[in-house]
Amino acid sequence: MSHPATGVLPNPWNIFNLQISPFWQDALGAGDRMHPLSLFVGRDDELQRLVDGLFGAGAGTSRRAIAGRPGIGKTTLIKRFKAQALAAGYLAVDQSVPICGDDTNDSVFGRVLGSVYDTVLSNRPGTIDHPAMQAAQVLVRTTRERVRGGGLSMAGFGASVSQGVANTVPSDVLIDGPRVLRDLMTLVQGSDAKGLLLHINNLENLTEAAAELAGRILRDLRDPMLMHNGLHVIIAGTQDAIQAAVMSHPQIRSVVSVLQLEPLPLSDVHLLLDERYAYLRLDPTKPVIAPVTPDATATLYEHYRGDLRGLLEALDHGVTPNIGLTRVTSTPPGATAGSIRPLTFEQLQPTLRRYYDEQLGALDEEHHVKRLVAWGTTDPHTPQTQQSLSALWEVKQSTVSLTIGYLIHHGYVMPLPRAGRSAMQYLLTGRSRLIFS
Ligand SMILES: Nc1ncnc2c1ncn2[C@@H]1O[C@H](COP(=O)(O)OP(=O)(O)O)[C@@H](O)[C@H]1O
Ligand SMILES: [Mg+2]
Numbered sequence: 001m002s003h004p005a006t007g008v009l010p011n012p013w014n015i016f017n018l019q020i021s022p023f024w025q026d027a028l029g030a031g032d033r034m035h036p037l038s039l040f041v042g043r044d045d046e047l048q049r050l051v052d053g054l055f056g057a058g059a060g061t062s063r064r065a066i067a068g069r070p071g072i073g074k075t076t077l078i079k080r081f082k083a084q085a086l087a088a089g090y091l092a093v094d095q096s097v098p099i100c101g102d103d104t105n106d107s108v109f110g111r112v113l114g115s116v117y118d119t120v121l122s123n124r125p126g127t128i129d130h131p132a133m134q135a136a137q138v139l140v141r142t143t144r145e146r147v148r149g150g151g152l153s154m155a156g157f158g159a160s161v162s163q164g165v166a167n168t169v170p171s172d173v174l175i176d177g178p179r180v181l182r183d184l185m186t187l188v189q190g191s192d193a194k195g196l197l198l199h200i201n202n203l204e205n206l207t208e209a210a211a212e213l214a215g216r217i218l219r220d221l222r223d224p225m226l227m228h229n230g231l232h233v234i235i236a237g238t239q240d241a242i243q244a245a246v247m248s249h250p251q252i253r254s255v256v257s258v259l260q261l262e263p264l265p266l267s268d269v270h271l272l273l274d275e276r277y278a279y280l281r282l283d284p285t286k287p288v289i290a291p292v293t294p295d296a297t298a299t300l301y302e303h304y305r306g307d308l309r310g311l312l313e314a315l316d317h318g319v320t321p322n323i324g325l326t327r328v329t330s331t332p333p334g335a336t337a338g339s340i341r342p343l344t345f346e347q348l349q350p351t352l353r354r355y356y357d358e359q360l361g362a363l364d365e366e367h368h369v370k371r372l373v374a375w376g377t378t379d380p381h382t383p384q385t386q387q388s389l390s391a392l393w394e395v396k397q398s399t400v401s402l403t404i405g406y407l408i409h410h411g412y413v414m415p416l417p418r419a420g421r422s423a424m425q426y427l428l429t430g431r432s433r434l435i436f437s
Contacts, residue, residue, distance in 0.1 A: 003186055011058075012323040013291075013323070014282055014291075015340050016288060016289045016291050016340065017286050017287065018277065018288060018338060019280045020257040020280060021314035021316055021320065022035060022273065022276040022279075023108050023313065023319070024314045024316075025316075028040055028076045028080065031094060037079065037083055038275075039206075039275045039276060040076065041271045041272045041275060042081045042265065042268035042271070042272075043077055043080070043268075044048065046259060046261065047077070047081060047084065050055075050259070051084060051088075053257065054085060054195075054232055057232065057354065059097070060229055061232065061234070063234075063235070063255055063256040063257070064232075064233070064234045064258075065234075065235045065236070065242045065256050065258045066234065066256070066258075066259050066261055067236075067237060067238065067241075068238070068260065068261030068262075068306075069238075069239070070238060071306075071307035071311075072262075072306050072307060073261065073264060073308055074237075075096070077261065078201070082094075082197055082199065085197050086123075089193060090190075090195050090196065090232070091120060091123040091124070091193045091196040091197065092117070092196070093099055093119045093215070095115065095199075096200065096201035097198065097199065097200045097201065098200075098202040099128045099214045099217070101207060101210035101213070101246075103214070105174060105217050105220050105221055106174055108221065109174055109215050109221055109225055110140075110177070110286050111143075111180050112198065112221075113140060113143070113173070113177055113180065114140045114144065115182075115198060116136075116181060116185070116198060117133070117184065120184060120188060120196070122418070127187065127191075130187060133185035133187070135176075136183075139173060139176060139180055141201060141399070158246075182224075182228060185229065185230050188231075195231065196230055196231055197231045197232050197234065198232065198233045198234070199234050201235075203236060203237025206237070206241050208244060211237075211241040212245070214241070214245040215245040215246065215249055215252070216249075218246070218249070218330070219244060219249040219252050222255070235256070240415055240417070240418070250263070263306025264306065266298055267293055269301055270294055270297060273290070279365060289340050289341070289342065291343060292318075292342050292348070293342040293435070295414075296342070296343060296346055296348055299316075300315065300345065303430040303433045303437075304429075305427075310411075310430045314348075314352055315348075317351070317352060318343070318349075318352045319343060319348065322348070349434070353434055356432075356435050359431075360372070363410060367403075367407060368403045368406045368407060371389075371393050371395075371403050371407075372403075372407055375389070375392060376432055378392065378437060379415070380428050380436040381433070381437070383416055383425040383426060383427045384427075385423045385424065385425055386424065389404070389426070408426075411429055411431060412428065412429055413426050413429060413432065414428075
């Protein structure tokens, strides 16, 4: 078998009649040939609500937060929504604006201004000479030059360039910036476009302190940054980050409507994989052999509780080392001996356990790992509180807090959405459950 069009070299996935591994973990993106939005499945209700909110705002402005655990599909849903808005006459770009732990009002405003500028320019290149665009260009250029000069492209050239410098922007961005942004939005309103979508992402990578900081920044910048007519802001993050950054300030809470994202139903997960198999089919005259059985997908998905990225990563790590190596013990009717068949959960499990166990062993802070092992070997399925862990580990609550933070950061523990005022609960993630159960 050879690749029909591009003449790439063969790889083991070809035995399933697939061009490459279908288990990549990137968000789908408009204009991205490897991960096209045509692979999007389900989420009809959520999309409808997003579209209704957007259209309902008319010529005004709207703000929406998408809350959900890591890997549940927030970024992909927003990208799909942006594509739909684009088709309806709004301006949008594939990129999003991150908020980081060491951000300031200036740096966030500078980045948002840059994103609005890019969005107008990408969608309406003819506007580049408009006075509002020219004025924005000056500010965006200084902002980015400062960032680039201090950070990104210089990263790796010695320690003399500190993180602080990398994220510093001229503080006068908040003197001229608000007027410049307002003029940009006036330009959008006067154009043929229905409005502009601004996508703020990555609130999920923030620590609790950083999420609180992001909340203060959003509150301080609410009027000059978020409330322009024609501007539609959409913010993605975990429940806790959205709670800290959006819900804890009345000024922000009152102008943002939150959409809680639930796990994709299992039937849609099967569909997601089928779409990828069909898209990556090597020989169009032959069917694809699914690399895993539907049962294996279902069992793994249960471990991962809605975390699609975790599930896809596990499928990739579980299948890759086993391709072509599974022993055929019995030959079901219709199959010839030695033919390629989907892997079962039982075949994937030892590989996954070994893989994630090795990853765990490679972590640098052994005392945290030991505590995870104590938890996993006692009871891997029940949620714990800081108090119950304090008893289990026989350490102070402040120590529990440190360990929990470390284990969440490395993907072995996840916080559950807080129910009212009750104590925060924590659960082992899919990879931990694969190691311990
Ligand atoms: N509705 C969907 N249809 C198809 N694939 C999806 C869908 N939602 C998520 N995915 C896939 O699941 C993985 C995780 O999605 P992502 O949007 O990155 O999650 P999050 O932003 O919540 O962490 C990605 O590989 C993405 O392509
Ligand atoms: Mg994301």
